[in-house]
Amino acid sequence: MRSLLRFWPDIRRKLHVYLTIIALTFGANAISLLVPALMGRIVDGPIAEQDLSALWLPIAAVLGIGVVEAVALWGRRMIAAKVVSQWEITWRARIYDRLQYLSIGVHGSWESGQLLSRAINDMTQLRRFFAFGAPFIVSTPFVIVTGIIVLTVMEPAFGLIAVLMAIPMLAGVIVFNARYQRESRASQDTMGVISTQVEESVQGIRVIKAFGRAPWVTERFEAISAHLRAIEVRKAYLDSWMWAGTMTLPRLAMAAVIAVGSWGVLAGWTTVGTVVAGVTLVMVLRIPVEMLGFLLSDAIMSVTAAARYWEVMDTAFDITDADGGIDDAPPSRAFTGVLEFDDVAFGFPDTDLLTLRGVSLRIAPGETLALVGATGSGKTALASLVPRLYDVSSGAIRIDGTDIRELPLNELRRLVSVSFEEPILFSATVADNVCMGSPGAGEAEVWEALEIARAADFVRALPAGLDTEVGEQGLSLSGGQRQRLALARAVIGRPRLLVLDDPLSAVDVDTEERVQRALREVLHASTTLIIAHRPSTTALADRVAVLDDGRIVATGTHEELLRTSRTYRDLMGASAPEEVRR
Amino acid sequence: MTPAIRADEDTEAEELPPDIARRARRLLGSLARPYRGGIIAFAVVVALTILASVLDPVFVALALDEGLPRAADGDVTALGWAIGGFVGVTLLGGLGMWLANRLVGVLAQKIMFDLRTRLFVHTQRLDLGYHEKSTSGRLVSRQTSDMESVQQFLGYSLMDALSALGQMTCIAVILVALDWRLALVVFAGFIPLVFTTRAAQRTQRAAFRRTRTSIAKVIVHFVETMGGIRAVQAFRRQPHGRQRLESEDEQYRDANVRALRGVAWFAGSTRLIGNVTQAAVMAVGAWFVIEDWTQIGVLAAFVLYLRRFYGPLDELVQTFNLYQSASAALEKIAAVLDTEPTVEEPDHPVALPARRSADAAGRELAFSAVRFSYGEGPDILPTFDLRIPAGQTVALVGATGAGKSTLVKLVTRFYDPSAGTVAVDGVDLRDLADAALRRSIVMVTQESFLLSGTIADNIRIGRPEATDAEVEAAGRAVGLDADVARLPAGYATDVRSRGGRLSSGQRQLVSFARAFLADPDVIVLDEATAHLDIPSERLVQSALETVLAGRTAIIIAHRLSTVEIADRVLVMEAGRIIEDGEPAALIAGTGRFAALHRAWRDSLA
Incomplete structure (x- = not known):
């Protein structure tokens, strides 16, 4: 997590833009939560009272919300496109530049493919994360909490159900997080080894061909690529638990809302409209909850990518000017040349x-x-x-x-x-x-x-x-x-x-x-x-x-x-x- | 297509054939074929999962329309069934989701493994001509950045896409069943949707192709800088490298921004269509309920379904995004895979005759009416005949560009002759299996490339099954022993990236050790002693004479010291052999070689 936070100075420079992105993400999600409430209003109002003319106002509101949501979505993506694409190349420029000035001795200790995968694959991962994952991971908990609050205001019992659902979810997330982090790091490092082997197999093609060793390098490559396959399958297995969980839990909550709601209608402490609204709301909330699984794995991969980036950036320059820096164009003096x-x-x-x-x-x-x-x-x-x-x-x-x-x-x-x-x-x-x-x-x-x-x-x-x-x-x-x-x-x-x-x-x-x-x-x-x-x-x-x-x-x-x-x-x-x- | 106009071809290499989209699809099909069973199983699980997940609003409608009124009358069984059914399908859906994720994970990874291997094997099969034209960075980007794009799609989005499509289909059916008039309102939204998708597909494909091409350029520059970092630092090229990266990366960024903004328009308009449809359904639905043409439960189910109907659109947009990027990547990969090597293994290889005896393993080389040019370009080697008897050591002499290297590239079958045949012991090289050819003919080049791994690993390239003792014996034979002894772990020392720890002379010795270990019939040395000091060169030569006694050898060397061990000298000029004879005879003569030899003698101490 710390490795991602270290990008803060860059984010702060574009903070107004990025906050707009987050606000738009949150706004688009939150505003759509109002639709179920309006639906309940329609059921309990115009429909219950058989008043067709009273329908226009809530429908216009639904339409208005729909347009605002679509525009917010469009706006978020339009703005984010520029910012995150710029970050991707800014960060790559930095890692490239750091590498340009690090001494030959330091270069010797890294496989060339590891550097490439950091500069390319990891930067792409970070770009994707900041475009999509990050604003959602910031806004999704708010959306969920807001949803739960709306639900509670609507009917406290429904709110309680939502909270109960969240407990096993959080527990699952904690277990998942630790394991996924390990696999994610292993996967990204293996990608670096693959880059190295590909680079070598192309640059050393004459030697390989001259000795007819294509089968041998292929075997080597297959071994590392099978290793990557195994890691990626383990990641998929972890994902399967996460996604099955995020899909099942909100639905179980829905079942509970219907059961408790029906009881409430029978007992007379709630209305059909409220139950419909409650069910619709849980349904709407399901989307951000289901997304949590994806967001989490995406965030973990990004933390790993960021950590790999900072490993390079934190490597000290060991051959420098006397003051510890490296001046590109220092003033020149005349030497006799002893x-x-x-x-x-x-x-x-x-x-x-x-x-x-x-x-x-x-x-x-x-x-x-x-x-x-x-x-x-x-x-x-x-x-x-x-x-x-x-x-x-x-x-x-x-x-x-x-x-x-x-x-x-x-x-x-x-x-x-x-x-x-x-x-x-x-x-x-x-x-x-x-x-x-x-x-x-x-x-x-x-x-x-x-x-x-x-x-x-x-x-x-x-x-x-x-x-x-x-x-x-x-x-x-x-x-x-x-x-x-x-x-x-x-x-x-x-x-x-x-x-x-x-x-x-x-x-x-x-x-x-x-x-x-x-x-x-x-x-x-x-x-x-x-x-x-x-x-x-x-x-x-x-x-x-x-x-x-x-x-x-x-x-x-x-x-x-x-x-x-x-x-x-x-x-x-x-x-x-x-x-x-x- | 001579190598002289390579700079222009370079841009051409990035241009894809017009039917590339079809080729990419065919590639995908061929990758999926072995896993038909698994894919069918996956499709079934996904279908069941979708079915389970789209059924739940039915139970919601049942609970509200049937269960609740009856419960009010005191009969809770209907309500119980509805809720029980809901919980049942939820659990089934969860199980299906779990299973489907595992299946897709395994399938996607198997396909990725196959694709990676296929590309790797194919890259190795491609002839040297292709490799000399293409930069290594570009092939690296195919195998890394493009692969990642494909994996993103297969691993994460394929399932989303399938389940979104499946869900939408199921929901459409259910909506019609629930109330076909209301369903028509929903379907009306389809018309603009189809148009938007069509338009987006066209523009986005082009946009994502541009991102793939521009990132490949960034990778090429990155690989080049890190590969030549010594020179970068010594010549203070950092500011220039930075500028170049910036300009390549700016193009990539612009391509990316364009692609992402295209996605923004697509995502925004689909969402707008969905939301307008939702408002329309609510208005029409409420009106229907008021007029008593439909029930309130149906309307509730409609609104719920609508969320789910247009909800997956988000995923579809994301998938669409990844799909466009992946298919652009797959196109690039397909273009490499569809390049046929011009030097190919025979379908029905001919075996070489047995070696004459264990210690006389040389073979005869014969060039018959051989002519060579790059493609349709001018002749590099005009038609010639040449016979090198078994066991003969031939020195090839001539100025840079005389055609010496080209001639030996024909012997090692890095290129095939444009006309005529090159034969070893009477067998056309083109009829030999690659393994047999490489066992018989081995070349040591001036540039001694080391692969990552230990020194022993690198020597073992000569013969992978060699024992440690044999590897060390080869090292000893070429005089590498003393140097290796000084290294931290001897032969087990890691050579690190690009063999930075060994001097170029030592690397050349490693190359020689490889050749000794390989124990070939014919050995070709192309400037292989250029980086050696005189004592090392002599040691290698004497080792050559003893270890490879009786082998056929072709030696290219600028230092004429090599000639002293040659039985025969060929002097080349402008692609032709202009002098051919025993060294002593040529030296005594008045030709080109006599002059060269005199100049060389004078240069010695």
Whole structure:
């Protein structure tokens, strides 16, 4: 319940509108309660007195009430449509935005499908609830209470019957509530697992097809989907009790009203008209009572959805500006670009094992340092620390002597340009994708960057050149082409600091050669950390550092290291390859 | 339809065929068919429940018109019977309600399970061409958001709709029986009702289709952002992502508001019609009673029934709403299910001949007059013949876009050739059962996708029935052992979302381990060593040589180190094989490969 109440600030902003919605809901329901009373009036008045002319007034009233009710209904839905649809997207925007700023480490701890189901399914649930469930759940008890009061005024005995009916109902609701909450949470979480599996099965389709593992992933999917089926069936079983109860109890009350009413007519303490009115009223009250079952399960699902939403929203930002926030566009300062690692240790957030230990390096402005190391030695982790995708576990990284944690996060990220090992392009044009590295760059700069990455030729050959849409929703490019675009994005605008993670792994030898020649010229302008697997790449560097099992074991120029470091010779394939090869 | 114009096709993919509504109905029919028995049982229970619930006003009329006057005369039996009957039908109705809810719950869930599975299986069956054209987010939205719409309808509204319709029919019959003249007044209200429903159906269908399409776009954007979150943060794309979500979501909101306002008009007008009818019945009824043409009990029953007659209209409106949304969703699902994969399993698969011997498991690959193009587009691979003898290791060399990847996609049957045949040991790939094909030919790609689960689970994709020892042996063979030992739970370590915990080199090793475990006849490596350091690459290569000795292998690699283990080199350019020979012979020559090789030699230390 608390999780739903936390939406209060949003509701308060639209409180006048939402109150109108509730008032209209309540009004429409309450006003229709008058119809049975008017009916009793007709029976005991014009009909009893055989006076046709006296009929017009109550009939006009019934008609008037009918019109008002219909207009109220229409009005409620018209108004609610806008408000709740806006809330749905506002809340989704918030959860999306929170996720955008949460660190990579936090993202790693969530399955991607769980996030999707929270942002989509849960938001739809909340929208439906605020449109329909919430105003009804607020107004229905009032309608029922009002009905009982009207009934009591009409005939106290009838009122007593209604109250007696409410007792088993409340007891049932309490039991139902607890169980339904459990199932509802299980169902929504399972939906998240389903999303994850679907996402994987589509994104990993090549692997699955290459190994013919469709039957295996299908089995996995069937298992989770059968699990969901079981939960949903349990929910349906709970519903069956609730709905059978809400249907039976008001009717039993009706039977009681007829029995007691008949006795009253016989005993002379009530009239036929009152009994008819009483029965009609209970009949009218039945609709909100029967709805209670639905409203309750809807409310419970919404509480769960809201709780899942707040779980994301309550996750603290762990990588932020010094003041705890994250400024999108902090003022920029000039840096000379000294990059320093001071006794850096790093372990991934969910383990005590350290991936990097005691790493100390200093890269001077304009210097290029190549980082080499075996698979899994921690190179990519080290590179991720510079733009603070992860934070160091101990020690510090400094730029021009300032701890990078002291810099506004987005100033650091503007200062440090990166290209990842696996190039990620966005669904946008080639120009947009390249410009991301230096927002505001002109077309000439884009072409210059594309030239350096030797991507200009193939971009020119694309159907719409620079304006060709690429990324997931656009043209699919080969691995080498994507990597070169990512490289262009990194080098555009001559960044002060450049972090390149194996930038040419997927590029063919011919092209690699040419890219390297061009890179060599621009690298002088930037302080560069480049991760390399190949001698050709390390040859670009002024200095090379060798990473082995999370520690720097040697630094020096390529030639020096070839002479002095056996690890380096191994890595570069320079030590008697015959040994390895057979 | 070359992949080059994919951006345009993308919007096209959202356009549904004109007969989609019929297809969606056919899909629903085929889903319901296996459960005919259950559905009939459900219909019977619902009918009985309705009957029980519509009978109660009869007992009310009986009690008031017959029971009460007689009780006044001292005979309470009629009153007793009426009230007893009322309680009886109420309890029966309650029981029916209980049973019907359980039945519909089970049936709806069985149908949902079938639909989910069917969509999942079909998505897996669809050819790679389809997957390359469609974004993953769109298929995810079919399986999540659209499914939810269908489930909402089946699980919650179907019964409401059925019982509302049934109730209205029963009540109509009873009303005629009670007083046909008054009943005519009620039925007069039907005429505007039919028109309103017709009009609403037309506009609402379009409106709900728009909501399905626009939410799919939101999902696509969401999936893309979360999938590329590293780049989003590193390139400070958050403001842009926010704007894009906002604009996609605004379209969704507008579509939603339109759909919901359509519902408002529909709900308001049906209610108005119901209420006006009610006033009319009261006026006419009272007049009839005064003129003594009908009894007061009949009028009371009429008013009671009228509430119930138009009461379910609310539910019908709600159901109508959900139905429109569900059918729009079902249409989208049907469109995926109706897409036939272009690469299909044969109806009568041919078995591969037995392996020649346990340690010489390679098979011969033969391309005969093969030509390939995407759809009607230009030839990517012009007609060619190629024979790779069993056990041969072939290196495929050439610039990006030369057609190397396309050629191996034909070997793995990700695509079928536009003309000619690709055969393994003389058997056309199209005649092989998928399971046999995948056991025999395995590919390792540059992008090593990890599925959620442990590292062992991921290696086991190569051969699901492999023991832990075999999985670890495969890991050892490719040099993954030392890295895995450092992980918190060794091979049982969870790779987390998208395998974030392993470096790309390590992931590639996992892919290799899969291939080793699979123990295929033919292995295809498409840039599979790009992310490996030189010692790892050599280790993998030597493992390839020993573990896969005698297997047929096709290797695409930019690093020509691979060529050193190849028996034969094919150089490709613009879709054609321009050089073909032993590596040593080609290196000694003056062709393209000799030049490439020299450049590569120079790049080494």
